[in-house]
Amino acid sequence: MKFLNKRAAAFALCLAVSGMALAGPAAAEMVLNRGFGSAPSTLDPQMNQGARENYIIADLFEALLVLDPQGNPQPGAAKSWETSADGLTWTFHLRDGLKWSNGDPMVAADFVRGVIRSLDPAIGSAHAYYLTAVLPIKNGKQFNDGKLTDASQVGATAPDDKTVVLTLEYPMPDAPYILDFHTTAPVHLPSYQAAGNKLDYTRPEMFVSNGAYMLKDYVPQSKVVLVKNPNYWDAANVKIDTVVYHVTEDTSTELKRYLAGELDSTMAVPAEQIDKLKAERPQELHQNPTLGMKYLSFQPDAGPLSDIRVRKALALGIDRDFLQERIEKAGNLPMYTFSINQDSSYKPGKVQEAGMSKEDRLAEAKSLLAEAGYGPDKPLELEIIGPSSAASKRRVEGITAMWKQNLGVRTKLDLTEVKTWLEKLHTGDWQVCMDSYGGDYPQAKTWLDALRYTGTPSYHWKDDEYEKLMDQANATASDKAKFYQILGQAEQRMLDQYVFIPIAVTTDNILVQTYVKGWGDNPIGHPMSKYLSIEK
Template sequence: MKRKLLLILSFALMIFVLSCGKNKTDEGAIYINVGPEPKTIDPALNSTVDGSIYIQHAFEGLATRDKDNKIVGGVAESWDISEDGLTYTFHIRDNAKWSDGKKVTAEDFVYAWQRAVDPITACEYAYQLEPVLNAMDINSGKKEVSELGVKAIDENTLEVKLNAPTAYFLELVAFPTFYPIRKDIIEENGDNWTLSPETYIGNGPFVMTERRTDDRLIMSKNTNYWNASSIVPEKLVFILMQNGTAAVAGIKEGSIHFANNPPLQDIENLKSEGLMHISPYLGTYYYCLNITNEALKDERVRKALTLAIDRNYLTEQVTRGGQLPASAWVPSGVSDIDNADFREVGGNYYSIKAEDYQKNLEEAKKLMEEAGYTNGEGFPVIEFKSNSGEHIQIFEAVQQMWKEGLGIDSTISQEEWATFQDTRQHKNFVIARHGWIADYNDPMSFLGVFLSYSVQNNGGYSNKAYDDKLKLAMSTIDQNIRMKAMHEAEDILMNDMALIPIYFYTDPIMISKKLSGVVFDPLGSHKFFYAKLAK
């Protein structure tokens, strides 16, 4: 027995040493952790911030964002816009190449955009192409993909026809859904094209050189990128894990240089040690409500659940990352007319003052009583679904508030990240944690989520008046008309209480003192194009 035990221990030690050798830190590479194994890194199919970070390092759109997060030319060196705002003509760079050396052409964009709106593709972000002529009719099966308003005039010229003038169209073409894709790669490899460095062919600053499922995704500088001389790091190693404790240890020992989602209990210590950066973030953390659920069909119940949450307690005692209690759907920092703040103009839909919480709670109790659930009697047990991590800690506090304030019981169900995304998408939940980060700085990036036909509308909310207000906002570039319509749309959404806003995001990031040059993006897609490590 002793001999067998010694053999087992020796074998285990050998495996450990080999494992350590395999994962040894590559000196000079930047080690990054922004999430676990992604569900997908296909630009048309991804719907997560972590996925978009990987994608934007391997691909580039017609436009991109510079070091100041301003829209500049990407694959397109310039563009022309017709006087009526309905036609965009993009001029593609002669030296724009794919990572395998082939030239990027206008047809690559035609194929990618047609693929995104094709209902067979099941692209969650297909609605982003709504401004493009015929996009939504194609996505709903009413027209053929060939009728999409995009055409290759020649190899270097792409013409785009819009349904209506769209104030934020250049912001859209910088987003991953609008990135080019290689038709030959997709047709030969199908959905597996993203799984191997040999087939994950992009046109961006970096190229995938290694991929180990549930372990790491490695990218090296793409020498065929048109602007390769501006790219600083030679190698990026994305560590694929969702383990905050391990990330903290990695930051402290130097094996990880950048990581998000720090454990809530570690934030204050990380701040004091100079290992924490709080980045601005245009986003709202919220609870997604399954409107098709019998108990949640009553808007009085939805409003009661919203009012019974003490958001100041959550942000001050639980999250502690500088988040702001949310009083609406569209967060602070989103632009309104003349650079005003949309949230400041729109105001609050309920009080978020600490001293008003008891008043909110009394109103919540009255609403529950009117709905027939005095002191929670007869109300079903609510199941809350989430992936693991800090989301569970946050809900445990909310769970207590609902129990003590309204007499409501709830349970918690945890799922792996990829599984949880499917759960929300297929409405297999009563209440689910959610968060939305802007894809571009315009209220439409938030309000469009709750259009009745949006695939991102996970709770199933539908209101024709809401849809009509947003259609008006999408049909003009007159900012006065647009903003008025979007404020009125938010009024409808919040009066229906189609969701429970919790807080407006900040982005607490763990970062090594050796790392500099990271471009922090308020949209969450941080860039490492110019990042470097001090020796």
């Protein structure tokens, strides 16, 4: 063993101290605290039913494509792609060196597995229709219906480890907007099998993902903690080290936590505080119309609602402008169509009452109810389910007050937390639902597909003419003018049935601290954490 003499040791110590001084202190951990609203129902990409959960899932899982902060499709796990001349075949080329969060190499089959899992009837994904009706994967519907059991016949294949090929039933020009959606997230086979053929997000050590972040902690009804994924292909450009999604059931409590400096952003703000926040924190308040809408859903086989006169009377009894301007006061816009389309060449259908005066509207509503056998001696009685958030409660109470005052309708409210409401919604055992839907891309088809009988299973409405028109529109997708014309006819047909009653286009009202950089306002939703940074 050799020993340094005292002089050499002193010199070595000076070098060490000098080196420390030159290196400087280690960079502080960058933590982003995001308000989230109600507790997430699941973090399983293929089983998720909610819109908010996708914000966390998008941080954890990267699909073939992603949406940038402005809502535009960009390369994700796929570095490039091309489409066949007939628009039916989409070929995606994966980036080099992709890895799962545990270091396992990723292959194209992982992405195919995610598509097949979404379609597998044994899994029971509520959003399988995204891959049967919205993005019509070849043989996807037959596989989902159980008529086809051979998954290799489905139009999702991996000819090699670096290539994913999706084959469609008919052209879908807006496919890039859909391919970032959680239904197409990849599946890590070893962890999936280890958890009993499911994704166990309650145990982070069992939850392997491929996005910019990985799951560190999941505390039910409290928080979801994500940490930077060192194996992510673009980890060097991910600025935030830790993202904490805080469960904040009450918007008032969330606002207090934000003002106290505990949160860097909110999921929403109380409607009654918007004017004050506009005046006091204009740089922090982000307001922009979204692709979200609020509407009433009627089960057309539920007692009195089987009579279209009753459904139409209830729709005529709602003053949408008064509801938004005097009751909700949340910046939402009254809605008289069922689609939100950013292309002005599309002419949407409209509800009949869009051009009626209040007096004419109420007169017809009373007449229709009387014809259906309801009046002062026999008032119409209904039960409404919906989420229990303050905004939803205010909306429902405003509508039911109008019904009671103008039409004598008696209502019973069953408002619950989001998870319970969704569970009730998907049983189909209800009369009226205070409903909502967030479009996945800014074209009418995303809204109209959701109402198809082959779409969301919660609704008992089926109209052969509507289905026929939607099929005709899909068949003409390559001819934009004709495609839009038939879609508009389908929308009008649906609105004329008065089963789905549009109420409002939602506006995001979010507080974001000015030191959070990269937050882009867009109609798609909140930006992924990988695009954000903190500069204090």
